[in-house]
Amino acid sequence: MTTAATVRASRLARWRDSDLAYSFRRSPVAMVSAVVLALCLGAALFAPWVAPHNPFDLATLNLLDALSPPHGMEGAKAGYLLGTDDQGRDVLSAIMFGARISLLVGLASVLFAMVLGVSLGLIAGYVGGKLDAIIMRIADVQLSFPAILIALLIDGVARAVLPRETHGGPIALFVLIFAIGISNWVQYARTVRGSTLVEKNKEYIQAARVIGIRPMGIMRHHLLPNVLGPVLVLATINIATAIITEATLSFLGVGVPPTQPSLGTLIRIGNDFLFSGEWWITIFPGAALVIMVLAINLLGDWLRDALNPRLQ
Amino acid sequence: MKLTACRMLKILLPLVLAGGLAAATQAATYKFADQGDATSMDPHSLNESLQLSLLGNIYEPLVGRGKKLELIPLLATSWKQTEPTVWRFNLRQNVKWHDGTPFTADDVIFSYERSKVDGSDMKTKVATVKEMRKIDDHTVDFVTNDPFPILPDTINTWYIMSKAWCEKNNAIAPVDVRKGKENAATLRANGTGPFMLKSREPGVRTVFVPNPNYWEKVESNVTEAIFTPIKNDATRVAALISGDIDMMEPVPLQDIEKLKAAPALNVLQGPELRTIFLGMDQARDELLFSNVKGKNPFKDKRVRQAFYQAIDIEAIKTRIMRGASTPTNEMIAPGIRGFDPALNKRVPHDAAAAKKLMVEAGYPDGFEVGMNCPNDRYVNDASICQAVAAMLAQIGVKVNLMAETKVTYFPKILSRNTSFYLLGWTPDSYDAQNAIFALLMTPAPNGQGLFNLGSYSNKRVDELGKAIASELDQTKRNAMISELFKIHGEEFGTLPLHQQALAWAAKKNVALVQLADNTNQLKWTVVK
Numbered sequence: 143m144t145t146a147a148t149v150r151a152s153r154l155a156r157w158r159d160s161d162l163a164y165s166f167r168r169s170p171v172a173m174v175s176a177v178v179l180a181l182c183l184g185a186a187l188f189a190p191w192v193a194p195h196n197p198f199d200l201a202t203l204n205l206l207d208a209l210s211p212p213h214g215m216e217g218a219k220a221g222y223l224l225g226t227d228d229q230g231r232d233v234l235s236a237i238m239f240g241a242r243i244s245l246l247v248g249l250a251s252v253l254f255a256m257v258l259g260v261s262l263g264l265i266a267g268y269v270g271g272k273l274d275a276i277i278m279r280i281a282d283v284q285l286s287f288p289a290i291l292i293a294l295l296i297d298g299v300a301r302a303v304l305p306r307e308t309h310g311g312p313i314a315l316f317v318l319i320f321a322i323g324i325s326n327w328v329q330y331a332r333t334v335r336g337s338t339l340v341e342k343n344k345e346y347i348q349a350a351r352v353i354g355i356r357p358m359g360i361m362r363h364h365l366l367p368n369v370l371g372p373v374l375v376l377a378t379i380n381i382a383t384a385i386i387t388e389a390t391l392s393f394l395g396v397g398v399p400p401t402q403p404s405l406g407t408l409i410r411i412g413n414d415f416l417f418s419g420e421w422w423i424t425i426f427p428g429a430a431l432v433i434m435v436l437a438i439n440l441l442g443d444w445l446r447d448a449l450n451p452r453l454q
Numbered sequence: 455m456k457l458t459a460c461r462m463l464k465i466l467l468p469l470v471l472a473g474g475l476a477a478a479t480q481a482a483t484y485k486f487a488d489q490g491d492a493t494s495m496d497p498h499s500l501n502e503s504l505q506l507s508l509l510g511n512i513y514e515p516l517v518g519r520g521k522k523l524e525l526i527p528l529l530a531t532s533w534k535q536t537e538p539t540v541w542r543f544n545l546r547q548n549v550k551w552h553d554g555t556p557f558t559a560d561d562v563i564f565s566y567e568r569s570k571v572d573g574s575d576m577k578t579k580v581a582t583v584k585e586m587r588k589i590d591d592h593t594v595d596f597v598t599n600d601p602f603p604i605l606p607d608t609i610n611t612w613y614i615m616s617k618a619w620c621e622k623n624n625a626i627a628p629v630d631v632r633k634g635k636e637n638a639a640t641l642r643a644n645g646t647g648p649f650m651l652k653s654r655e656p657g658v659r660t661v662f663v664p665n666p667n668y669w670e671k672v673e674s675n676v677t678e679a680i681f682t683p684i685k686n687d688a689t690r691v692a693a694l695i696s697g698d699i700d701m702m703e704p705v706p707l708q709d710i711e712k713l714k715a716a717p718a719l720n721v722l723q724g725p726e727l728r729t730i731f732l733g734m735d736q737a738r739d740e741l742l743f744s745n746v747k748g749k750n751p752f753k754d755k756r757v758r759q760a761f762y763q764a765i766d767i768e769a770i771k772t773r774i775m776r777g778a779s780t781p782t783n784e785m786i787a788p789g790i791r792g793f794d795p796a797l798n799k800r801v802p803h804d805a806a807a808a809k810k811l812m813v814e815a816g817y818p819d820g821f822e823v824g825m826n827c828p829n830d831r832y833v834n835d836a837s838i839c840q841a842v843a844a845m846l847a848q849i850g851v852k853v854n855l856m857a858e859t860k861v862t863y864f865p866k867i868l869s870r871n872t873s874f875y876l877l878g879w880t881p882d883s884y885d886a887q888n889a890i891f892a893l894l895m896t897p898a899p900n901g902q903g904l905f906n907l908g909s910y911s912n913k914r915v916d917e918l919g920k921a922i923a924s925e926l927d928q929t930k931r932n933a934m935i936s937e938l939f940k941i942h943g944e945e946f947g948t949l950p951l952h953q954q955a956l957a958w959a960a961k962k963n964v965a966l967v968q969l970a971d972n973t974n975q976l977k978w979t980v981v982k
Contacts, residue, residue, distance in 0.1 A: 200847035205769040228774065229840050414687045418708035 165448040172444035179437040182430075186241035193235040194221065198402075203230045212422050225422040227411065233422060236408055237430045243404035244431070247319055248385035254323030255384075256377050259330025264361045264369070266331065267338025278335070281328040290387055292325035297396050318397055322387050326380060330373055337369035375449060378442035382435045389431055405431045482981035484676040484964070486974070487690055487702040490830040490860050491657050491683035496639040497613035498568055498628040500864065501575040501905075503728075503880060504831075506611045507973040508681065511662055512552075513613035513645035516543055516562070517606045521967050521978065523884060525606055529557065529614055529646065538601040539584075545592040549669050551616045552643075552650045559588045564617035573630040575868075577901030578892045579612040582923060600924035608883040619644040634865065648672045648977040649679065657683060657861075662976060672977040679976050685830050685859070694719065694959055700981065701960035703974070704833050707776040713959045722958040722968045725780070727787045728880040729889075730832055732842070732949040734758060734873070737909030741873040743824025743854065751821055752873075752908070758946035759801070760811035764849045765842055766803045767951060774837045778955040784939055785879070785889055787953045789970065792886025792922075792935035797943060808849045820850020826875040827855060828863040833954040839876055867907050875907060878954070880971050886935045887922050894942055895919045910947040914938075 157163055166172050185192065196202060208230040210219040218225065224233040266277040284292065300317040341347060342365065350360050385405075391397035392406030393413075403411070405427050412424025492505040497513045499505075516530035530543040549557040566586045569576040582602045587595040596605060620626050623638035643651040648668045652661040662679040664672075682699065684690040687706035693699045695716065705713055705721060714721045734752040735741055741750050751757045767781040783800040786793050812820060827839035836857040843853035853874070867875050881888035896911040897903035902919075918938040925931040942948070956972055967978040 200844040200853075201850075203844040203847075205766065205773050205841050205844065208773040228837060229844065230773075414706065415708055416688055417691050417712055418706075419712075420708065 162448055166444070169444050169448075171440055175437040175440040175444070178433060179441060182241060182434045182437065183245070185238050186245050189235070189238040189242055193232075193238045194223070195232040195235040197231040197236045197239055205230050209420055211420075212426075224426045227423045228415065228420075233426050236403065237405065237427050240403050240405045240408050240427060241430060241434065243315075243398055243402055244385050244388055244406070244434075247315070247322065247388040247398070247404065248381050250319045251322035251326070251384045251388070252377050252381050254319060255326040255380070256330055256373065258323065259327035260334050260366070260370075260373060262327065263331035263334030264338055264365060267335040268342055268357065268361055268365065274335075277331065281331055284325075285328050289322075289325040289383075290390060293321040293387060293391060294394075294396065296321035296324060297391065301396075315398060315402070318388065318391065322384050322391075325387075326384065329376060329380070333372050333376060334369050337372065338365055341365055341368050371449060375442065375446045378445055379439065382438040382442065385431070385435055385438075482675050483678045483680065484701070484976070484979060484981050485680045485682065485699040487682045487684045487693060487699045489683065489685055489687070489690065489704060492660070493861055493864065494629075494636075494640045495643045495651060495654055495660075496625070496628050496637075497615065497645075498565075498574045498576045499630075499640070501578065501611075502860075502864065503882075503972055506613075506882075507975075508660065509613060509643070509645075510611070510647070510973060511649040511679075511976045512643045512647045512651055513615065514647045515610050515612050515614065516545075517610055519610050519969065519971075519973075521969075523969060523971075525610070529562075533606055535603075536595070539598045541596040541598070541602075541605050542589070543594050543596065545594065546669060547592055549646050550667050551619065551646055552665060553616070553619060554667075555616065555618055557614075557616070557646055558591045559594045560591075561614055561617045562586070562594050563588055564620065565612075565614045568615060568620070568627060569612065571627045573628045573635075575628070575904070576612055578888075578904050579609055579901075581891070581901035582608075600920075601926065602923055603926050604883060604885055604887065607885055608888060611882050614646070615639070616644050648674070652678070674977050674979050675981060676976055676979055679979075683830075694961075697961075700964050701958065701966065701974075701979075703956075703958040703972075705957035705959045707774075707778050707834060707957070710776075710778070710957055718962055720960050720962050720964075722956070722960070722966060723778075724956045724968055724970060725787070725789070726880070726954050726956045726972055727789055727884070727970045728832070728878045728972070729782060729785055729787055729953055730835075730838070730876065730878045730951045731785065732761070732951065733875050733877055733906075733908040733910075734761070734948070735870070735908045736947075737911070741823065742871065743873045745822040746817075751815070751817060751823075754815045755945060756811045756815040757817065758949070760808040760815070760849060761846065761851070762946050762949050763801060763804050763808040763811070764845050764851075765949065765951070766845055767800060768803070769845075770838060770841055771952065774834050774841055775952070775954065778833070778957065779952040780955075781952045782950050783943060785893060785942065785948065785950055786881060786886050786939075790881055790884055790886055790889070792932060794932070794936040794939060797936060797939050805845075805848050812849050812851075817850070820852065822852040822854060823874050824854045824856060824872075826863060826867050826872045827857040828860045828876070829857040831860040831863070832876075832878045833957075835876060838951065842876075868905075870907055870909070872907065877905070877907065879905065882971055884971075886939075887919075890915075890919045890922060890935070890938060894938070894947065908948070910942075910945075912941060912945065912947070915941055915947075 207219055207226050208228050210222050210226045211217055212225040213223045222232050226232055262277050266274040297317060304313060347360060347364055350364050388397060388404060389406030392404050393410045397406055398404045408427035409424050412427060415423050488504055490504060492508050493500050497509045514528045516528060518526050518528040520526040529546055531546050533541060533543045536542045545559060551557060563586050566580055569580045582598045583596050584599045585597045587597065589595060625637045625639040629635035629637045641654050648665055649662040650665050652663045654660050660681040664677060684693060690702050691706060691709050694702050710721055713719050736752050738750055740748060771777065771779050771781055781800060782798060784798050825839060827836055829836035839855055839857055843855050846853050866872060879889055879893055891902060892905045894906060895903045895916050897906050897909055915938055918934050922931055922934050956968060958968055960966055963982040965980040
């Protein structure tokens with residue numbers, strides 16, 4: 143008990159005294175971004191408990207409350223801070239629930255892309271030769287297409303292959319995560335391959351090889367920890383990109399099923415009402431998306447600078 | 455030499471200029487858009503308003519509709535009943551198909567045979583006709599099973615195709631859109647109409663050009679008409695405002711006021727004869743898409759009534775339709791022959807009563823059911839379905855809503871691959887008999903009940919439906935129609951919702967004729 147507490151305390155102390163923490167304390171932008179992001183994450187994570195309504199519980203919807211403007215405007219109905227959409231759903235609650243889906247898809251697809259990209263990069267860099275050439279040529283080909291195009295392609299193929307009945311279900315979410323993930327692995331693979339090429343000729347790797355550790359073990363235990371730094375920075379920034387990609391796909395109507403609206407879906411639905419003056423249905427989800435992505439991006443930028451030895 | 459050239463130029467220049475100017479005022483490209491596309495260019499493959507409206511520019515019926523919905527002679531010049539069960543049509547002479555071949559009685563008989571086969575969606579139009587006789591090259595007799603006094607009223611969207619062309623192109627039978635098949639007539643067309651099909655890219659654009667050999671001079675000055683489906687409401691509105699297109703429909707209800715206020719645009723509004731309703735599978739012993747096993751809850755009248763009473767139609771009218779709908783209890787609109795205002799009182803919306811009915815029927819906790827809905831066919835169709843799903847949730851029914859484009863929606867529900875669906879119907883004969891025959895009578899191989907997709911069945915309704923078709927006495931006939939709708943209403947055989955309103959928008963320089971059946975004919979379209 144005491145030891146555990148001491149360890150925790152000392153870890154905290156170590157973090158407090160680290161360069162990273164120092165740089166964090168010195169950067170107001172990073173601090174504000176972190177607070178905003180924490181708020182977004184909290185609202186999304188605890189949406190079922192903190193959201194004023196549950197937009198997915200159809201029994202609680204009242205059509206007569208539909209199209210109520212945000213609080214404080216003429217004709218606003220009580221209890222709907224950011225107004226309601228055409229079906230009487232509370233816009234604020236819909237944003238909180240939508241952010242869950244957006245964040246889930248963003249994080250999961252980045253994780254997937256990272257695992258795939260790092261593994262392939264490691265193998266390509268360490269093994270080299272024909273395998274390296276093959277993997278990197280595939281990467282080159284894929285890099286010549288915009289990521290969104292590849293995601294659209296995979297999503298379209300999946301829709302054609304899977305039976306129609308599954309399109310609205312949870313499989314659609316996995317397809318989306320897979321599609322966004324697969325369109326982003328190249329950056330990780332290239333970064334890791336580059337670092338691996340540098341690292342693999344260093345003495346500690348040669349030593350490991352001499353004492354007879356298998357290539358898999360070398361890659362996992364010796365190379366991986368030493369090439370992961372830049373990857374983490376890349377991943378932070380890519381979360382924002384992945385969320386935007388998801389929003390774009392959902393805006394185009396090929397993303398998450400409409401029963402689980404993400405921020406992109408909400409923006410698309412609201413877009414129909416933009417001309418008619420019911421701006422809040424699309425503007426608020428759009429603003430929420432911008433704020434969230436901006437916070438992640440600023441935090442990622444700070445992390446990149448903080449970890450860059452040349453800037454210190 | 456120089457002088458002559460100069461003089462020539464002097465003479466020619468005004469001519470060229472005048473010619474150019476004249477061309478500018480005469481020639482007109484007209485671009486129009488709808489929220490959906492036709493599924494095929496085959497006029498016998500799908501009985502759906504937009505498809506028939508588009509194809510009505512290329513193909514023609516024997517008897518058409520004028521600007522006031524009156525019957526007008528098109529491919530037939532006159533018609534009369536020679537016996538109670540025989541209608542004689544005199545066909546127009548010297549009409550040429552777009553490929554130059556002459557139009558004759560053989561084409562009419564061929565079209566009749568073509569409409570009867572499997573894959574045809576026009577069976578309802580010719581179901582009453584027993585046989586067709588060729589009297590001479592320009593006269594045909596329609597022999598009906600029973601006296602059918604309103605026959606000419608019922609064939610205005612039954613288009614005639616060329617026998618020679620269909621045979622040459624291997625398109626003797628229409629292919630079933632429900633099975634996703636295609637043939638030559640799916641993408642090409644050879645009609646007699648005022649416009650010809652220049653090119654067809656499904657879902658992208660369809661281009662029409664005037665038929666230079668049309669048998670009549672038409673008002674239209676359109677030299678090329680380009681039809682584009684634009685599914686997204688906001689995009690369609692933006693396309694019109696920015697001038698990319700000249701006309702579009704339907705105007706999203708939320709944008710009507712804004713477009714009316716735009717100085718360069720016109721909004722054409724009017725009541726539509728289409729009735730929007732919900733249908734339920736009442737034939738299967740177990741629903742295809744439900745968690746209730748071993749029985750079909752929709753066979754129980756109390757469940758159907760509970761669904762009806764759970765729906766707050768006024769809320770749908772004020773919030774989703776923004777006032778542009780007329781709630782109805784009858785399966786036909788005012789303006790259709792046979793409409794009875796006395797029957798048009800809705801059973802009141804009462805969620806508590808509905809809940810009680812569900813308990814009585816043995817579903818105190820409700821049940822799950824799949825619902826099929828188009829999202830680009832009727833005004834705010836998907837929104838209506840979502841609202842209905844939310845209202846049904848209040849009586850414990852969990853609706854798994856599948857809202858999709860009509861291109862995939864229609865094949866699905868027309869093969870009765872559904873438990874609960876939304877559909878709209880306009881009787882294009884402007885007579886109740888058409889709706890009764892297609893929607894309410896028990897499905898039979900001759901086309902009866904072809905759109906009764908929930909297979910609602912009642913003996914008395916069938917008897918009355920049959921009698922209504924041949925009854926000549928208008929008072930007796932109306933009484934029978936009223937009795938039929940009364941029975942159907944009391945049984946909640948379908949759940950009528952409302953008649954939607956038409957809303958088209960066009961640039962001010964485009965003159966259009968809007969018919970209450972939502973057909974839009976290029977021959978009446980003038981671009982100033």
